[in-house]
Amino acid sequence: MQVLVTGGAGFIGSHIVDRLLLRGNDVIIYDNLSSGFRRHLEPALKTGKAVLVEGDILNGRKLVKAMKDVSTVFHLAANADVRGGQADTGVDLRQNLLGTRSVLESMRTTGASEIVFTSSATVYGEPDRFPTPEDYAPLQTSLYGASKLGAEAIIQAYGEYFGIRSCVFRFVSWLGERYSHGVVYDFINKLRANPKELEILGDGNQKKSYLHVDDGTKGIFLALDKISGLKNVINLGHVDYIDVKSVARIVSDEMGLKKVVYRFLGGSRGWLGDSPLVHLDLSKIKQLGFYPNVGIEEGLRRTARYLLENIWLLDIRKMK
Numbered sequence: 001m002q003v004l005v006t007g008g009a010g011f012i013g014s015h016i017v018d019r020l021l022l023r024g025n026d027v028i029i030y031d032n033l034s035s036g037f038r039r040h041l042e043p044a045l046k047t048g049k050a051v052l053v054e055g056d057i058l059n060g061r062k063l064v065k066a067m068k069d070v071s072t073v074f075h076l077a078a079n080a081d082v083r084g085g086q087a088d089t090g091v092d093l094r095q096n097l098l099g100t101r102s103v104l105e106s107m108r109t110t111g112a113s114e115i116v117f118t119s120s121a122t123v124y125g126e127p128d129r130f131p132t133p134e135d136y137a138p139l140q141t142s143l144y145g146a147s148k149l150g151a152e153a154i155i156q157a158y159g160e161y162f163g164i165r166s167c168v169f170r171f172v173s174w175l176g177e178r179y180s181h182g183v184v185y186d187f188i189n190k191l192r193a194n195p196k197e198l199e200i201l202g203d204g205n206q207k208k209s210y211l212h213v214d215d216g217t218k219g220i221f222l223a224l225d226k227i228s229g230l231k232n233v234i235n236l237g238h239v240d241y242i243d244v245k246s247v248a249r250i251v252s253d254e255m256g257l258k259k260v261v262y263r264f265l266g267g268s269r270g271w272l273g274d275s276p277l278v279h280l281d282l283s284k285i286k287q288l289g290f291y292p293n294v295g296i297e298e299g300l301r302r303t304a305r306y307l308l309e310n311i312w313l314l315d316i317r318k319m320k
Ligand SMILES: NC(=O)c1ccc[n+]([C@@H]2O[C@H](COP(=O)([O-])OP(=O)(O)OC[C@H]3O[C@@H](n4cnc5c(N)ncnc54)[C@H](O)[C@@H]3O)[C@@H](O)[C@H]2O)c1
Pocket: 006, 007, 008, 009, 010, 011, 012, 013, 030, 031, 032, 033, 034, 035, 036, 037, 055, 056, 057, 058, 075, 076, 077, 078, 079, 080, 095, 099, 118, 119, 120, 121, 171, 172, 173, 174, 175, 180
């Protein structure tokens, strides 16, 4: 089966590509390399069963051409920077909302029948119910979250109009090999610049439920093999959570730094649209057999070690 992965050169997308290849699929990776890397795709491209098409999801003509013989589209290409929307209020709407519509229109044109979409726990805004279930009625607190929820809604409408089957996964933050943005990345880069002191957004008590990429990709394919409805929405996270202060301690420890002074910027949120607690109700995906194997601390340590062994990834964002 031929599958297309938008954003397949990114952190999560490249792992999805690897797993699709292991399952015997031929894979078309469609990516504009704005935050992804050809280097993440080396193992995939070596198999001869994957090709990289460099293109933007907003370029419908190119996307239609790439999607010619495809049945399933994994749609990951997005502005994945949850904080970017404040500086440029159009980026989430263009990349996540119009981008998703462009993917759906291409699917309609080519007859691709199934979309797997990577949404986010940020669609829940700042919830008051924990763990937060899929049917929680949220109020939006960020343009990133709003654009992801809007994209989910458009996907479901295309399902109704054109029979495109959908599986939307609402992710917590992911960790693991090829990780290239997020709290561990930021802490390591700040500590490389100043190993004595670490500035931490918020009061450090924000609690997050980080999921390792091995568990996350396993969860996605477990669900896809078992679900059958036209429109599916599934939370995908960890059963535990950890506070940001502990993340700082673990990262400092992996860097061999013992006496780091933590300087908190204050407030219970790290940025506008951040939620003091992210903890998703996993009942739905657990019923399908999912349980994370990698503990959060282990996931954080493995991620820090990976980045420290791959300094190019820490340096490259400065160059982009
Ligand atoms: N990483 C997380 O913790 C997390 C959490 C929740 C949701 N998500 C979602 O999962 C998906 C993947 O996230 P990631 O962490 O791998 O991000 P990433 O930035 O590593 O990957 C995104 C990929 O999409 C590509 N891309 C971006 N805009 C594009 C465009 N217009 N056309 C073509 N390609 C484009 C980038 O080059 C990159 O390869 C995103 O949709 C993100 O919103 C990620």
